[in-house]
Amino acid sequence: MDNEHLTYRDYARYARQSAEEVARDCEAEAFRASGPGGQCVNTTDSAVRMTHLPTGITVTSRESRSQFRNRQLCLQKLRQEFVERAVPPKVRHATRPSRAARQRRLDHKHLRAQVKVQRRRIDE
Structure with a gap:
């Protein structure tokens, strides 16, 4: 699937999947x-970058010193991202300005016109 053509329903479907199902669709690195972390950080490949191939979403985890724990955290982050993107967009309703709003707009335009008239040069 292409990331541009995914709808909130697609993300909702991914959000309902278990962590194992999501992990099958991922490429981990x-x-x-x-x-911070001292020499332990410099010597071990403990950080994990995970890409969900169907959606193209990439998350990174380096909170833990354990690569296994960072993989779990990446899956949690992916599932959280699916939940956030699964929210349907709000329905927008066309509205019209009220009579009072139209009157306020016209009154303001009239006031501005009067201010500009006051700026003109006075011809004798």
Whole structure:
């Protein structure tokens, strides 16, 4: 599936899948995390970057020193992203301005016109 053609219903379907089902559709990559953590961070490939192939969503986890735990966290992040994208868009209703709103707009236009008239040069 192409990311551009996915609807909120597609994301809802992915959100209902178990972590194992989501993991089957993912491509995981382990790498060395940067930042705090001492020498342990410099020597182990504990950070995980996971890409969900059907949607193209990529998440990264480097919170834990364990690669296994970071994989679990990536799956949690992916499922959370599916839940957020599964919200249907709000239905918009066309409205018309009220009579009072139209009158306020015309009154404001009249006031601006009067201000501009006051700026003109006075011819003698």
